[in-house]
Amino acid sequence: MSIVADPTPAPADEARTRLLARIRREFDVTEEMLAFGGGAPIRFTRVADPNAVLDEVCRLETLREQGIAPRRELHVPYWAAVWESGVAVSEHLTRRAASAPIADLRALDLGCGMGMAGAAMAAIGARVTLGDIDTAALLFARLNTLPWAERCRVARCDWRTDDLPGPFDLIVGADVLYEVSQWPYVEAFARRRLASGGLLVLGEPGRPTAKGFADWLREKGWSLTREQARCGEMTVNIYEARPSA
Structure with a gap:
């Protein structure tokens, strides 16, 4: 895998804008352009800090044990x-x-x-x-x-x-x-x-x-x-x- 520059990123379409906004309400994210096996670059959006997600799951699990139900089923992330x-x-x-x-x-x-x-x-x-x-x-x-x-x-x-x-x-x-x-x-x-x-x-x-x-x-x-x-x-x-x- 290589990470390549994306000097002229394409404008996000409406679906991407909506979905990315939804994700960002819950997670901090970062974006990279990845190239596999000599193929064309792929825009890949990922969690910026996986440990922060784990900490949040642990916090929600504590609340669940106190009777406060999480919005979604909890799993090790x-x-x-x-x-x-x-x-x-x-x-x-x-x-x-x-x-x-x-x-x-x-x-x-x-x-x-x-x-x-x-x-x-x-x-x-x-x-x-x-x-x-x-x-x-x-x-x-x-x-x-x-x-x-x-x-x-x-x-x-x-x-x-x-x-x-x-x-x-x-x-x-x-x-x-x-x-x-x-x-x-x-x-x-x-x-x-x-x-x-x-x-x-x-x-x-x-x-x-x-x-x-x-x-x-x-x-x-x-x-x-x-x-x-x-x-x-x-x-x-x-x-x-x-x-x-």
């Missing part, structure tokens, strides 16, 4: 940070498209956070659904995919219990393997919603808890390849997997 896996997966998909185009494929960014991977896929032509359990994340995901709004949608999704209309030719998860307890849910969701011949792409930043994931997934009947990508000081594992026939 993993979505509010830009994770290395999201950057590495976005680079991988953009470079991969040179030999394996994803234009017009039905793609899902599962656990999308602020929508980095989903925006990268939309920029190279995919029809993208962005799903996350946290509705605050989906505000950012919608904003970051507005340039491709005609082929993008956002949807609240808890991969443990929910399904999304599909099937999908490509399911992408950037850093969704952080807890071993989540693996069966992610695997089962992908198996249900992948189209015949579809591909699962997962980014995982080398956490000790995920060391056995590849063997575990193969035991579940998936064929699997792995490559590694450097992202700053971190090496990210990128898995491509298909369910065996």
